[in-house]
Amino acid sequence: MRYAIYGLVVVLIIIHQDNWLWDDERLIFGFMPITLLYQACISIGAAIVWFLATKFAWPHHLEEIAQESPAQETGDTE
Amino acid sequence: MTQLVIIGIYLALLLFLGVFSSRMFKGTSKDYMLASHSIGPFLLLMSIFGTTMTAFALVGSSGEAYKEGVGVYGMLASSSGIIHSLCFFLLGIKLWSWGHKYGYTTQIQFFRDRLESDRIGIILFPILVGLVIPYLLIGVMSSGVVISSITEGAFTDSFAAYDYGVPPWLGSLVISLVVLIYVFFGGMRGTAWANTFQTIVFMVLGVVTFFVISAKLGGVQAASHAVLEKNPSKLMRGVDPKDRERYAERYNTWTLIAKYNYARRIAKTLTLTPEQKAEAYQEFKPRMPNWEMTAEAIYASKNSLYTLTSEEVNKALLIQDDRQMPDPFPEKWQMGLMSHHDLQEYPRKANAEDEKALLIFAGKIGHPEKDLDPNDPSKGKNWTIKKALGVYRASNWAPDAPHPMSKLVFFTYFFVPLSVGMFPHLFQHWLTARSAGTFKLPVVAHPLFIMIVWVPCVLVGVWATSATFEGAPLFPPHFPANAVLAAMVKKMTSPVLAGFLTAGILAAIMSSLDSQFLCLGTMFTEDIVVHYCGKDRFTDKQVVFMARMFIILIVAITYGFSLLEPRRVFTLGVWCFSGFSSLFPIIFAAVYWKKLTKAGVYAGVLVAISSWLYLFKESKYALEPNYTFLGMMPVATMVVLSTVAMIAVSLVTRPPSKETVLRFFPED
Numbered sequence: 001m002r003y004a005i006y007g008l009v010v011v012l013i014i015i016h017q018d019n020w021l022w023d024d025e026r027l028i029f030g031f032m033p034i035t036l037l038y039q040a041c042i043s044i045g046a047a048i049v050w051f052l053a054t055k056f057a058w059p060h061h062l063e064e065i066a067q068e069s070p071a072q073e074t075g076d077t078e
Numbered sequence: 079m080t081q082l083v084i085i086g087i088y089l090a091l092l093l094f095l096g097v098f099s100s101r102m103f104k105g106t107s108k109d110y111m112l113a114s115h116s117i118g119p120f121l122l123l124m125s126i127f128g129t130t131m132t133a134f135a136l137v138g139s140s141g142e143a144y145k146e147g148v149g150v151y152g153m154l155a156s157s158s159g160i161i162h163s164l165c166f167f168l169l170g171i172k173l174w175s176w177g178h179k180y181g182y183t184t185q186i187q188f189f190r191d192r193l194e195s196d197r198i199g200i201i202l203f204p205i206l207v208g209l210v211i212p213y214l215l216i217g218v219m220s221s222g223v224v225i226s227s228i229t230e231g232a233f234t235d236s237f238a239a240y241d242y243g244v245p246p247w248l249g250s251l252v253i254s255l256v257v258l259i260y261v262f263f264g265g266m267r268g269t270a271w272a273n274t275f276q277t278i279v280f281m282v283l284g285v286v287t288f289f290v291i292s293a294k295l296g297g298v299q300a301a302s303h304a305v306l307e308k309n310p311s312k313l314m315r316g317v318d319p320k321d322r323e324r325y326a327e328r329y330n331t332w333t334l335i336a337k338y339n340y341a342r343r344i345a346k347t348l349t350l351t352p353e354q355k356a357e358a359y360q361e362f363k364p365r366m367p368n369w370e371m372t373a374e375a376i377y378a379s380k381n382s383l384y385t386l387t388s389e390e391v392n393k394a395l396l397i398q399d400d401r402q403m404p405d406p407f408p409e410k411w412q413m414g415l416m417s418h419h420d421l422q423e424y425p426r427k428a429n430a431e432d433e434k435a436l437l438i439f440a441g442k443i444g445h446p447e448k449d450l451d452p453n454d455p456s457k458g459k460n461w462t463i464k465k466a467l468g469v470y471r472a473s474n475w476a477p478d479a480p481h482p483m484s485k486l487v488f489f490t491y492f493f494v495p496l497s498v499g500m501f502p503h504l505f506q507h508w509l510t511a512r513s514a515g516t517f518k519l520p521v522v523a524h525p526l527f528i529m530i531v532w533v534p535c536v537l538v539g540v541w542a543t544s545a546t547f548e549g550a551p552l553f554p555p556h557f558p559a560n561a562v563l564a565a566m567v568k569k570m571t572s573p574v575l576a577g578f579l580t581a582g583i584l585a586a587i588m589s590s591l592d593s594q595f596l597c598l599g600t601m602f603t604e605d606i607v608v609h610y611c612g613k614d615r616f617t618d619k620q621v622v623f624m625a626r627m628f629i630i631l632i633v634a635i636t637y638g639f640s641l642l643e644p645r646r647v648f649t650l651g652v653w654c655f656s657g658f659s660s661l662f663p664i665i666f667a668a669v670y671w672k673k674l675t676k677a678g679v680y681a682g683v684l685v686a687i688s689s690w691l692y693l694f695k696e697s698k699y700a701l702e703p704n705y706t707f708l709g710m711m712p713v714a715t716m717v718v719l720s721t722v723a724m725i726a727v728s729l730v731t732r733p734p735s736k737e738t739v740l741r742f743f744p745e746d
Contacts, residue, residue: 012160016152017489022482023316027306031298033313033540039152040533046159046525053167054518062175063514 002057008049016042079232082244084577085225085584089256092588095275096260096268117270117510119519125270126507126520127527128277128589130162130498132213136284136586137220138651139532141559143539147312149483150539153491155532159525161495166521169499170508172669174517176742177509184597185505185665186605192668192742194734195676199605201683205661206502207598211636212654214594217587218250218640220560224587225249227564228580230462231446241462242445250640253584254633257591261599262626266510269592276585281530283582286575287567288534294547294570301541308544315483328477329418331372333395335474338375340394341384348384350374371473392416399476400430418479425698435463435470442466464561472554487706490714497658499665503597535563542566598632599625652711653700660686660716663724671728672739678728686720 018038026034117125142150173188182188185206186199222245229243237245260268295301302313310318341348350358358377359370378384386394392411396403401424411420436443442450444460451457461469498504511517542562545552547569553562567579603625608616616624664682667674693712697705707715733739 009160009164013492016156016160016492017485018152019485021314022485023314025306025310025313025318027299027302027313031302033148033302035314036148036151036533036536039156040529042152042156043159043525043529046156046163047522050163050167050525051522054522058518059171059514062171 005049005053005057008052012042012045012049080573081228081577081580082232084574085228085580088581088584089252092256092260092272092276095272096262096264117507117516118512119516121270121274122507122511122516123520123523123527124274124277125510125589125593126166126504127524128273128280128586129503129507129593130158130501130590131277131280131528131531131586132217132590132651135528135531136280136535136583137224137560137563138216139535140539140542140563141561143312143536144542144553144557144562145559146483147315148536148540149315149488151532151536152315153483153488154494155528155536156525157492158495159528161492162498162528163521163524165496165499166508166517166524169665169669170504171514171517173505174508174511175514182509183506184601184604185500185502186601188505189668189679192734192738193674193676193679194738195679198676198679198683199609201680203601203605205657205683205687206500206601207632209654209657210502210594210598211632211639212650214591214632214636215639216651216654217591217594218254218636219246221253221584221587222246222248222250222640223560224564224580224583225253227464227561228568228576230464230568234445238445239463241464247641251637253588253591254637257588257595258629258633261592261595261629265622266506266596269596270507270510272592273589276589280582280586280589281527283579283585284531284534287571287579287582288538290571290575290579291538291541291566295541295545298537301545302537304544304546305540311480311482312540312543315488317480317482321480325477325480329479331376332398332476333391334379335371335375336394336398337384337386337391338378339371339398340390341378341386344393344397345384345386345390348378350378350383388413388415395421395476396424398474400427400474401425402427418476421476425701431467431470431474434474435466438470439466468554468557471556475556477555481704484706484709486709487711490711493659493711493713493717494652494655495659496662496717497655500658500661502601503593506597506600507593538563538566595629595633596625599629602628650700652713653694653697656711656713656716657687657690659713660690660720663717663721667724667728672743673728673733674724675728675731675733677731678724678726681727682720682724685723686716689716689719 016039018035021035021038024034028034028037139150139155173182176182176188180191182191186202189198189202190196225244226240226246226249227243229249230241231243233242235242237243240246260272264272292298292301295304305312309321311321338348342350354377355370355374358373361377362369362373389407389412392415393403393407395401395416399421401421404424439461442461443463443466444450446459446462448460449455449457450460508517539562542553552566552569557565563583564580567576567583571579603621607624608621661683664679664686667682668679693705693707693716694700696707697712705712
């Protein structure tokens with residue numbers, strides 16, 4: 001699953017290079033430049049990919065490694 | 079004055095927060111520097127986001143969108159959404175686990191351990207501190223510019239040289255002191271709390287600013303349609319043919335002005351009679367301040383009232399654009415005519431406009447709240463010095479040529495956000511996390527938060543190119559990009575709202591400054607003082623004291639630089655981030671490549687910094703905002719070179735010991 005997530009990140013990087021919108025000045029919804037809207041959707045896409053990463057590719061073993069550490073102070077913030 | 083009071087109250091609130099959080103301070107250096115690994119998901123998200131979004135995000139993004147158009151979002155914001163979270167995911171969690179397990183506080187401690195090299199600290203410390211200082215400079219400079227712009231006319235008699243507002247040097251000083259005080263007392267805990275508070279403030283107020291400004295411009299649709307009509311190229315990354323035509327017409331008119339001024343001032347072969355001037359004005363439709371000169375220039379050219387040689391025309395263009403006159407004058411320009419591109423090869427004289435504008439418009443400059451003519455209020459208010467400079471630049475300098483965004487530059491901008499992987503202050507924030515799971519929220523929400531802040535800023539910056547307010551263009555050509563957001567807030571909102579919105583902008587700036595101050599203090603004590611003098615030589619209180627003293631020293635140095643530094647926030651930011659990005663291969667390899675050797679890291683670091691210094695010099699020390707190398711962002715070359723050097727040297731030098739490899743890669 002981890003590799004599928006990395007694959008999605010690569011897809012995001014590729015589709016981020018939106019050469020086909022380079023000379024497009026259209027306004028969507030009457031105010032939003034199409035380039036800006038497309039790139040905002042890339043941001044939303046990134047959040048979705050990273051959400052999938054936390055669900056299916058989270059490195060749980062690192063939590064255990066950290067717990068092997070010597071006595072730590074316990075926190076009280078938030 | 080209202081704005082000043084609100085900003086003052088906001089700063090007092092921050093000081094209170096810093097002092098309050100210090101009451102929870104446990105007195106240990108670990109608590110001061112890492113908040114005892116106690117930070118939960120929400121505080122981590124807000125403090126990491128607040129730290130990465132600085133003046134660069136609010137002031138820089140709106141200013142750069144004003145200059146370059148909407149493509150700015152794709153170049154830095156959406157790419158950052160992907161790459162920043164990738165760094166948190168691939169590096170942040172792993173470094174947090176090792177930091178937790180082996181007790182690291184700084185990056186250098188990790189590198190020393192991982193590479194079995196004490197000297198790596200000696201190399202990295204000055205490089206990291208040297209790269210953080212320009213980053214700090216961005217915040218310190220921007221805070222002064224913002225406060226100065228927003229408080230114009232706040233004083234009745236004082237600070238006339240600063241348009242009766244707070245001078246930028248004073249604004250920067252106050253902000254530096256406030257951040258210094260709350261970092262001083264609150265340490266990492268105070269910084270995390272202040273960052274969270276400030277991030278909420280600037281996000282909420284940023285959205286409010288967006289709606290208030292769009293309402294004043296007649297709504298979002300009217301604002302965007304004005305851009306589509308007047309500057310369509312700002313809505314895309316290519317150049318609209320209409321913009322090319324308009325530019326050609328404007329440039330042609332500008333050359334007429336240059337030649338006209340040369341003929342009457344330098345060659346002294348032309349003087350228009352009062353009748354000729356009256357005729358010139360009659361034929362011309364006034365559109366902007368100082369329009370008379372344009373009318374006279376067109377009239378003189380149309381009626382062939384002067385003749386100039388090619389050399390004189392070229393000299394006229396250089397003089398009109400305040401460019402340095404080459405000496406001796408090149409032979410090729412004694413015959414042929416310079417294009418606009420040729421003209422730009424000659425650097426503009428530093429602060430050329432200051433003296434001339436103040437002389438030309440001396441009669442109009444005064445307190446901005448008072449009438450220009452007390453007997454005739456219809457003539458409007460006095461001009462500020464900033465306005466006089468703006469009118470001078472707009473009416474004297476050549477118009478900006480529209481230029482497309484390069485596809486290769488757009489693509490290679492992807493290397494810039496890799497910098498977060500090497501930010502020492504972000505490393506320190508990662509280590510404050512309570513658990514690995516704490517990272518989940520920042521990883522997912524970071525791209526969305528970037529979108530919430532950047533989309534409105536980019537839109538506002540683009541709208542500023544074409545907006546009219548109270549019947550006149552909001553900004554003249556050549557308006558300083560850094561001041562666009564603050565000037566819009568000042569012009570288009572009420573004093574109360576302007577005060578709050580300024581507090582929001584300052585919040586974004588301060589939420590980065592604090593982490594950087596603290597991080598530098600931590601690095602100095604942990605990596606230099608404690609490392610070389612021994613852990614038992616100083617008490618914890620003494621360590622905290624030394625961290626604080628070093629922070630004061632760095633603030634003083636940065637503040638000193640800010641008094642000299644005139645460059646564009648965005649350009650300076652990109653260079654600073656590029657330096658950190660060029661070191662990214664080293665941290666990535668240290669986390670994932672067992673065969674990385676200390677010699678490989680030395681080679682990578684030295685190549686990264688040498689290439690950075692060379693390219694920075696080539697860009698005329700960031701004075702050339704659109705500098706590229708091989709048609710790409712310079713950062714791409716730096717990253718490739720440092721990667722190649724690191725891999726090549728690692729492959730031929732002695733690998734780290736088995737113990738070290740087992741320590742960091744036990745699963746293999």
